[in-house]
Amino acid sequence: MSDDREKKLSDAKRALLEKRRRAKVKTSSVAPAKPAITPRPPEAPVLASFGQERLWYLQQLNPQDTSYHMTTAVRIDGDVDTDALAAAFHTLIARHEILRTVFALGDGNLVQRVEEPDAFEFRLEVGEFIGDRPHGYIRDLASQPFDLAEGPLMRATLLQSEAGGCVLVIVMHHIISDEWSMGLLWRELSAAYTAHSSGKPVELPPLAVQYADFAWWQRQQFADGQYAAQMDYWRERLAGDFPLLQLPTDHPRPRVQQHTGAYIQRDLASELSAALQQIAKDASTTLFVTMLAAFEAFLYRQTQQTDILVGTPATNRDQQQTEQLIGFFLNTIVFRADFSQGQTFSDLLASMRGQSIQALANQSVPFEQIVSDLNPPRDPSYSPIFQTMFVYQDGDGHQPTLGKLTLEPITVDAGISKFDLTLFTKLAGDRITLSLEYDTDLFYDETAHRLLDHFETFLHSIAADPAQNITAFNMLPAAERDMLLNQWTQTQAPFPVETFAHDLIASHPAEAVAVRYGDGVLTYGELDARANRVAQYLLRNGVQPGTFVGLCVERSLEMVVGIVGILKAGCAYVPVDPAYPQERIAFLLQDAAMPLLLTQTHLLDAVGAHNMPCVPLDDVALFAEMPATPPDVTVTPDDLAYMIYTSGSTGKPKGVRVTHRNLVHSTTARFTVYPHAAERFLLLSSFAFDSSITGIFWSLCQGGTLCLPPHYAERDVMQIAALIEQYGVTHILLLPSLYQILLEFAQAGQLATLNTIMVAGEACPLTLPAEHYAALPHATLYNEYGPTEGTVWSTVWEIPAEPEKMLIGKAIPNMYTYIMDAQLQPVPVGVAGELYIGGEGITQGYHNRPELTAERFLPDPFRGGMVYRTGDLARYLPDGNIEFLGRMDNQVKISGHRIELSEIENALLTHPHVSDAAMLVVEQTASADVTDSDLLAALAAHPDADALLDEIENLSDDEVQALLDET
Ligand code: AMP
Ligand code: MG
Secondary structure (H helix, E strand, O other): OOHHHHHHOOHHHHHHHHHHHHHHHHHOOOOOOOOOOOOOOOOOOEEOOHHHHHHHHHHHHOOOOOOOEEEEEEEEEOOOOHHHHHHHHHHHHHHOHHHHEEEEEEOOEEEEEEOOOOOOOOOEEEEEEOOOOOHHHHHHHHOOOOOOOOOOOEEEEEEEEOOOOEEEEEEEEHHHOOHHHHHHHHHHHHHHHHHHHOOOOOOOOOOOOOHHHHHHHHHHHHHOOOOHHHHHHHHHHOOOOOOOOOOOOOOOOOOOOOOEEEEEEEEOOHHHHHHHHHHHHHOOOOHHHHHHHHHHHHHHHHHOOOEEEEEEEEOOOOOHHHHHOOOOOOEEEEEEEEOOOOOEHHHHHHHHHHHHHHHHHOOOOOHHHHHHHHOOOOOOOOOOOOOEEEEEEOOOOOOOOEOOEEEEEOOOOOOEOOOOEEEEEEEEOOEEEEEEEEEOOOOOHHHHHHHHHHHHHHHHHHHHOOOOEHHHOOOOOHHHHHHHHHHOOOOOOOOOOOOOHHHHHHOOOOOOEEEEEOOEEEEHHHHHHHHHHHHHHHHHOOOOOOOEEEEOOOOOHHHHHHHHHHHHOOOEEEEOOOOOOHHHHHHHHHHOOOOOEEEOHHHHHHHHOOOOOEEEOOOHHHHHOOOOOOOOOOOOOOOEEEEEEEOOOOOOOEEEEEEHHHHHHHHHHHHHHOOOOOOEEEOOOOOOOOHHHHHHHHHHHHOOEEEEOOOOHHHOHHHHHHHHHHHOOOEEEEOHHHHHHHHHHOOOOOOOOOOEEEEEOOOOOOOHHHHHHHHOOOOEEEEEEOOHHHOOOOEEEEOOOOOOOOOOEEEOOOEEEEEEOOOOOEOOOOOOEEEEEEEOOOOOOEOOOHHHHHHHEEEOOOOOOEEEEEEEEEEEOOOOOEEEEEEOOOEEEEOOEEEEHHHHHHHHHOOOOOOOOOOOOOOOOOOOOOOHHHHHHHHHHOOOHHHHHHHHHHOOHHHHHHHHHHO
């Protein structure tokens, strides 16, 4: 099978293919017994071990990176015999070749050069420190770079305090050491120190082999295929793609991982520690596996990603000879948990137990070889395969000693982080200690603390009942829960509940200009009179208050007269865009059971076909007979004001029922949120979208002027710029993509009167604010978010000039937000979940669609009222602002139009020749056409691509043409 075809395979197919291939390898390789390490042949150059090679390579990439420096520091009480200590180091250097090994390239390979003990430059440095905190000195020592070609790769410094006592700091490059080595080093150093200080010979058991022998042996093993069976295990375990773990980071990932970090630590309560140990015992496993399983489950809950990969160090000293050696033996093994099936913690523990047994049995194949075999995509911004590490430290690990001196270890935060996150767990006494090392380029300290809070809460929840489903565990501390559900939802503010938009509109001075269209002007007095006549007409022609009235008009003064007139009649308006296809118009008319359609004379022919009364609003004679006074109808706040249709997944649009109360709330909230009154608002959205509500009602309810662009001008940025200049427009609301083009093409000064720009309807690019503030430093840019179902807007963010991320801000007055998981539990700050909105903007749901309404509008789980589930993915930042992360379903926005792709798929499926359909959006730039290969690539990405292709291939040319013609 060619690479190309293989690339086009679905994940599942590729995984199957891998499995089949592997099955072939496996039967041909039986794991042989491992031969013992023997001394290397004296003449051969010794290559570096695989692990050393990787560390060397990392150092070449980034010589400043100190994350592979291993630092230990101890405070020493009493007098140190400096000569004996120096001699002890020399003893160790003579004894362990690795301590006098340097690295060189030979024939394109990295080789170890072992220097003679006498020729090797090593000195115990002696210095001083001032004050009682040596931490700064230690950090300085820890961060001095090593020269891998020259050595030495171990530094020892004795810092004497002027106040008495001293501190011994040992810094080693990981390329010659590991955790195990450090224990060994201290033991041998102590023995040698004791001997030297009392003038006795050093008695340490001789070493049969050296690190270089291991490295040589490891390469031999590899060349002889001794790792083949282990490699098969890892190929199977690590088949498929490696998703990048999307932790709740605060900052965008730097292009190159810098490994700068920090760490925090805490002890778990002894009861919790005991409960976790009991869980391990009950599951016949170790605390290591239990804590690892909990960590994996936690990462799943934090990221919602179901494929969780975590690395963990393996000592890799299964050859007895290696136990006595200092050197870099440490290997990395990967644990992987699949959370897609929704298991309990007990289930997870059982499977992790099995996995750990297998992983440890296969721990010696160098991780470097696994990576090079699997060849995952490389990106210097994150480590391949896994980005988080779990380290279980043996509680009774090495305690530094030095003869009879009293040593006290000093913990130093060396300011490094090898991975995005590393969790260290340790059982000391009856308590489990957790330490979290985190990359400070990604996380604020505050966030790391919160993560640890979440993890601790999560552990409590597991301990309470490990048999629960993993999705059921709580990770939200009580205080945070209260903040999310109670404090952040306090948005109540007074608003004129008993007032109606049409009354507010009627309250302004009669001579003020309400609407402008071309050269036409409508004062508030004229608007009121004409709207009254329309209302009177409706009521006298059989229209009942409380019913829907269709409005099928182009942008015009009549459009506004129609809207206000319908409201004054106590009816709800249903905008019908005359540009809609006839079938859609027919559907709306019938779905809303409209008794009558208000329209314009030039549209009569087109809309007349629908067999319903059509009244042209521009027929002056018709309305002239009507009284210009408001009709006497009673409207209540819960009556509908309008109904706007949006895309529906079944192929039928759905009408969103919006009340007067919703409308007045949505509109008057603008009076308080925005510092500038809507003096002159340029309406760019079609009146069939709810974003038009902003311009129409904000300006008219506040006494400003609504400016209407002529037909089609709303898409032409040159005309928009000219209109802004001509009318002295102060406010606009538009798609961010359109605003970007407007900024690009408007001439200097044309936009100078704008003071309030709102972008809405789709995600705003991060580059827009800079472009905006460069052009219009005195105008404020806002990002408004909200679905039609929540009455236009639910949250808003005043965008700063240089935001690090684009946000949608916080709930507007009288609206509130929840971000919840599939179990309707609030997710912690930083964690992605579905955005729910509640409050005064929540509409009455979908017309004639009780099931769909029940699916999307739910009783608020925490208080009275209803919430709407938006289908948008979002997360909270620590300050309560919300970050929009995309859709959870396949709804897309194309030029601001909300489209559910399944609507189109379902429409295609009604064709007799179509048995399956898949829609996807192909980004098209203005200059590039979509090519056949784009389409094929897009099709190949669809899970049913092959079937689809087969079907397509089976169609005759005529059938294909017929299908093409129809769509
Ligand atoms: P509509 O009902 O047409 O207003 O569409 C509402 C949907 O548009 C939301 O559910 C979001 O998916 C998207 N949307 C609206 N405003 C924004 C925004 N400021 N940023 C990102 N997406 C938005
Ligand atoms: Mg909207």
